[in-house]
Amino acid sequence: MHTAAPRSSLAGNSLGAFKLPDEVAFTVARGNGPWLWSSDGRRYVDYVMGGGPMVLGHAHPKVVSAITEQAAMGTHYYLMNERAQELAAKICQLVPCAQSVRFCSDGSEANFFALRVARAFTRRTKVLKFDGGFHGHSDYAQQKARAELGHNDQRPIAESAGIPPEISETVVIAPYNDIEHTRQIVEPIAREIAAIIVEPVQRAFLPAPGFLEGLRTLADSIGALLVFDEVVTGFRLALGGAEEYFGVAPDLCALGKILGGGTPLAAVAGRADVLDVLVTGRADDGRSALMSGTLNGNPLCCAAGLATLAVIEELNAPVILKHKGEALATGLREIANRLSVPIQVIGPPAVQQVVFGSGRMDTVQAVAASRQDAARRWGFEMIRRGIFCGPTKVYVSVAHTEETHGLYLHMADEALRSVRDQGLLD
Structure with a gap:
């Protein structure tokens, strides 16, 4: 019978440099398409996608089949x-x-x-x-x-x-x-x-x-x-x-x-x-x-x-990623404008970053001077609402749909209101 490893078994209870704070941290049990499920049964829309690799979504059937077929012939030869x-x-x-x-x-x-x-x-x-x-x-x-x-x-x-x-x-x-x-x-x-x-x-x-x-x-x-x-x-x-x-x-x-x-x-x-x-x-x-x-x-x-x-190659995925990413960024900008929250979505549509602040955000120094406290809080509020977005970096996959985009934007509205009401933009 499999038992979960004690939290102390992993140094810092982390797999690397990236670690969510305890208030929003969760342990993943499985993923499929654009979704993740935590070990306690919660479902999240995943806009981190493994930090970028899962451009087809989790457990894509053709990738699973290729891995299974190769595993049956041996996993390593040197x-x-x-x-x-x-x-x-x-x-x-x-x-x-x-x-x-x-x-x-x-x-x-x-x-x-x-x-x-x-x-x-x-x-x-x-x-x-x-x-x-x-x-x-x-x-x-x-x-x-x-x-x-x-x-x-x-x-x-x-x-x-x-x-x-x-x-x-x-x-x-x-x-x-x-x-x-x-x-x-x-x-x-x-x-x-x-x-x-x-x-x-x-x-x-x-x-x-x-x-x-x-x-x-x-x-x-x-x-x-x-x-x-x-x-x-x-x-x-x-x-x-x-x-x-x-x-x-x-x-x-x-x-x-x-x-x-x-x-x-x-x-x-x-x-x-x-x-x-x-x-x-x-x-x-x-x-x-x-x-x-x-x-x-x-x-x-x-x-x-x-x-x-x-x-x-079959899907010409870069074109799909561009269109899906543009739709997501446009929707978020519209919400922020309606709420008078100063945010910018920068970067290519396929891998974008949400930055809080006005003025040009085209240098590392400008982003370092932005309202990073507000950006982090917004990301954590999104995770609370079932949207895993890293907290402010968004990787788009071909598995994302109008449904997942709709959930993202609905929760983004709530999360932006929460950040504003907490006085983090004053």
Whole structure:
């Protein structure tokens, strides 16, 4: 008989950095389509969708069937397998920069390995990233991964204990969407920079016209590699991700979330000559790099990824996500205007963020200065009413319907009234 693990068995009673406060926390028993059910029987509309991977909804029958079929043939081999080969070929078919692929287990690893490959290939040590850009949990990624008031300079600041200060010295910080300032930062150290890594859409900030093109030109001019963190945007904005949507191809990209269809799978994709530094037994020219992991290319995960991408391609899911997301954002804006509550919905329709405050919200500093207390309370009030939205980030899936949108907007009206009446907007 299965018994629930004691709360103390998990450090902090959490699976990672994301944790809801006790007042609204719940334990999931199961999910189906756009719905979650808690262990005590409550039902929630899910607009977090596993933090982004569940773009088809929970327990999509074709994904479940693919996982079941593969499980019957074995869940892991530690050898080349057919599903990994098939998924790599599909990535190379869909993603513009992808000539070659290597698998790992999550987006953080993909970004970490992309930077290692870039340093090996260029024989340089420094990485340029953008203020507030989040590229996972590695020591390099955790340099100014979030913006805070009073910290608007471009000094690398480790956001976690346990990171040696020497790591910070290898990371250069620039302001997102400011190509001229970025050029000025790069110019004195151009020959030291191995990679420019960027989220093409940084959290919920769309790239300014010419910004990504400017990064492409800048990387080429200094001999660095351009790395797109497409963990969020991959297969979501377009079948080929942000690089297809914006028409700018990087040298390498990190893929995750949607790629595994809800299983732990990610990949580094890009130029074949660059990824060749990972080839086992290659001639030693001082650039050979290691990318290894026991479960890399796991056939169960690759089967789930193949099934997910097949459905996405069949439905042209990015178009559906755009339309569904636009409808949701428009409805929320109309409610807020009627209630005279100052909110903005920013970001691409498929993955949007609710921000409380007036004025332009197009920089990490502007959002840091917004009414984040009101935004968090609104999210918690939504969860109280059966809408799980993270609390303010919304991932749209093809499984969401007019019914779920209607429930979201009805409860959003109630939750906005509650925030207003609690005086959090005064």
